Amino acid sequence: MRADPASGIVSGIVSGIVSGTVLEVASAALSEAAERAETRLAELPEPGARTEAERATATEIKDEIRLLRTRFMEAYAEDVHDRLTEGGKRELRVGELVEAAAEAFPGLVPTAAQLAAERDRPQAGKEGREIDQGIFLRAILASPRPGRHLIDAMLRPTPRALRLLPEFLRTGVAEMEAVRLVRDDGVARLTLCRDDCLNAEDGRQVDDMETAVDLALLDPGVRVCLVRGGEMSHPRYRGRRVFSAGINLKSLSSGGISLVDFLLRRELGYLHKIMRGVRVRDGAWHSPFVEKPWVAAVDGFAIGGATQLLLVFDHVLAASDAYFSLPAAKEGIVPGVANLRLTRFAGPRLARQVILTGRRVWASEPDARLLADEIVEPAELDAAVERALARLDGAAVLANRRMLNLADESVDAFRTYMAEFALQQAIRLYSEDVIDKVGKFGAKPGSR
Template sequence: MQAKGAETVKAALRRARNSFAGSYAKIIYQRITDRYLRFVRAEELVHAVAALCPGLCPTREQVEAELTVPLADKEGVEISQTDFLSHVFSCRETGNHLVHAMQRPLPHSREHLEKFRRDGRLDLGPAQVVRQGPLGCVYFNNLPHLNAEDATTVVPLETAVDLVLLDPEIQLGLLRGNPVQHQKYQGRRIFSSGLNLSHLYHGKLPLMFYLTRDLGFVNKLYRGLSGEAYDPDGPEATLEKPWLGAVEGFAIGGGCQLLLVLDYVIAEQGAYCNLPARKEGIVPGVAPMRLARFIGERQAQAGILFDKGFPVDSPEGRALVNEVLPSAEIDGAIERIAAGAAGSGVVSAGANRKAIRIGQESPDLFRQYMALYCRVQADCHFSPALIQNLQQYWISRNRPGT
């Protein structure tokens, strides 16, 4: 009875915050950004909101305290962060400005650029970036966790993408997994096992992870970097380059999502892709809007709602990748494709990427999706069903002795 009463109070407070944000989010956003003269990233925006309007978003200390307890024991204070952002994205004026802010290079990326240009490589821990001629290689390097993504990887991966896009000597990027440290796959390259479900279950994954990942790392792969000038009514004016992907082993969950924003994908024979959204209990990034463009709506529904997997040798899998090759031929294929793409130059590649996107996913459509995503992902992240799914499909399977 006490727990039910607490949930009733939380729901009432959430309604009150959303009612206030629905009326004042635009004014608050304009105040924090000096009427759009400053670009403030989403993760900093919510903390600025907490300082300007106490109670509308949690403080840094409240969020940090939540990260010390398992997901099942959280109070859910982070929900008000994504609720506020949903209101920001629901307004075209503020939403598109925030998307632009999230596409700008991270401040420390420019600090790393000189060293990267000089040395041709940079180890960022969970991500590595290496220049090989015209190719900028970004490697997943979360080796103990099968190159999964979590709070430790999101900034290094975004930084690596920034460096590839900022380096004028690089003409195209590569996304690939490093060889992992795992008993079953020891020494094998693995593209990505998606979301780190252990970190999610144990409460180490902040709710804002989903937003910063898709607005930063993933959207920069898809749309490139924005600049100082902001023209809400003009065409996209981003610095972008084509991206190649090399899928070895598997591309699960978030790994599969990434294939939908890459320009050319090579896959190892026997590799597979899937989006286990039902088993994980979350919304798989922007894949619900993008996957059907590749494999059709019926198959996309089967993959997202009913756990259908896509081996790269299957008809649906072949729609997600361009080539399927023996593992021994992957390196040669990367060199071949890089050499061919480099000959056409970055300007035409960026122009054609923009032209292709305009009929598929306009910036305004992406903004509208993010308004929904902010709200529904929060509901999923703190749902009791997510805890049950993790216990049933992941935690019990990975206990010692099972």
């Protein structure tokens, strides 16, 4: 093995961390090691221009410093979280938490400048700094007290939703780029309206969906909520409703899909709010959450993230010519929390077929009954949706859905899953096979 000054520092700091070095000393040592690692990386060409040997060198440098970050967080996750949140007094969303960590603990996670530089590059040209965010967030979420604190913070209404709430309460309408929200006789109707890209998901869609979910939950005039795809202008589906094509692979290829602001915000934010509700009533003797029943109607298809979304709904309808899929094997990433939830809906065998081999389940198949509550002819879907909304508009529905969700998935089970997901998804985003696959998708004319 080659001699390197950083190697001795790595082993020494690991030893110090494991033996219980105080936080300040360990943090300073980590910062010094991270600075040395950055100096060595800067001596190499940009990621997309490196030779095979240079890529191996870069990997070795990153592995060394990532081992340090992992050991540091294993030893000090609670102390770090207490420092960032003032002992739990500050509730920071996931993006705010990593930003605070970059300021308070240099070298632990990428800085805002480093992330900005990465943001302008295609996925193949990035250094993979989001993996370091994954290391940090895995430790935070895996630790019960910090992890639960972060989950609670993510269940708060967003500032954007609170700004829009008075106008929505007055008009019953909120028009956003990716979602149109209308209150209609006690029903919040969320229509996915990215008509040019088959409702493919990106950062804009996640922000609009969380805003719309917050507004629907916060409005006391809403009793039940519906999500459905709108009519498309995409040439292949012009004039037809489509639910969603899942993650926008063009955005992923171009580097526009963020671990924190898209993949983690999506799961910890609006999907979890649909399931648990929005947290607004601290100190209430009954529950701090405002919840509503949720119905989904699938026209055309629910691909990838769209099928993930269905797993948090109380009632799912689908047109008989629709299909469901989780093309994780094709795209190379982890399909959100579907690996935790799909087994209890569909059983272990079908879940593995769908996730590991990319099996597409058509609504006309018997197995589709495990993914949707009702399969109806396309012409009958509108009427079936209205009947489903009426059935869920009942006084006892909220209490029973809460108990069902607690029985199906405890908050701690979700927290533990999300801890490992934070790191594994980050690693997958920068794996060679994923970069190669999404690069091909991005090159196809009209690809989502």
